[in-house]
Amino acid sequence: MKLVGISGALAGDKTSLAVNNVLVAAGRLDSSIKTELIDLREYDVEFSVGAPIALYNDDTMDVVKKILSADFLVFGTPIYQASISGALKNLLDLLPENAFKYKVTGIVATGWTNKHFLVPEYQLKPVLSYFKGLIPTGNVYIHNNAFNEDSDVIIDQEISERIEKLAEEMIYLQRGINNR
Known part of the structure; x- marks a missing residue:
């Protein structure tokens, strides 16, 4: 199985780091x-x-x-003005309607x-559902205070545990879809 993580931030490292932590946990x-x-x-x-698209x-x-060739995906976005990033929304606008059919689509946000x-x-989950993605029960929201200010490493143990549980649930669900 191939898990692809998408960091929808055009500035800073926190969202990319959070998505990568899910990939590492998986x-x-x-x-x-x-x-x-x-x-x-x-x-x-x-x-x-x-x-x-051509x-x-x-x-x-x-x-x-x-994205289309992935077996399952995890999307990361910073929250700007109480919304997902424009870069991520633009990327989603490029995809076909059934892009995530039979794919688990996890969410992390910073x-x-x-x-x-x-x-x-309330914003990303409905869009992923529109594309026929299966969304795990737990997404992970990470306050910027959960990161080490100097290294951008996640220092909040509870957040690290939630990332691990998200990866575990995503794998479990995707295996179930693949074995149907």
């Missing part, structure tokens, strides 16, 4: 799982204009192909205030 739980991190900072993903640049097509912990639940 690898610890099952060493046969291949993982890949798509950090949108490293790609020139074009703005979605509703055109066929008309977009190579980076855009590459990212879309990687933010400066605990007031935004429900943003992934």
Whole structure:
């Protein structure tokens, strides 16, 4: 199985680190799982204009192909103005309607205030469901205080445990889908 993580932040390291922590946890739980991190900072993903994907640049097509070829995915977003990032929303706008059919789609989010912990639940979860993704019961919201200020390493043990549980649930659910 291949697990692809998407970091929907164009600035900072926290979201990418959080997504990568899910990938690492999945690898610890099952060493046969291949993982890949798509950090949108490293790609020139074009703005979605509703055109066929073949008309977009190579980076855009590459990212879309990687997402569509994944067995399951974890999406990470910073929370800006009580919403998911525009970069992640734009990427999702490039995907076909059934992009996540028979795929587990986990969620991690980072933010400066605990007031935004429900943003992934109310904004990203419905979009992933629209694409036919199966969303695990627990997403992970990470307040920026959970990171070491100097190294951006997650220092909150409870958050690390929740990331581990998310990876475990994602693997369990994806195996169930694959064995149907």
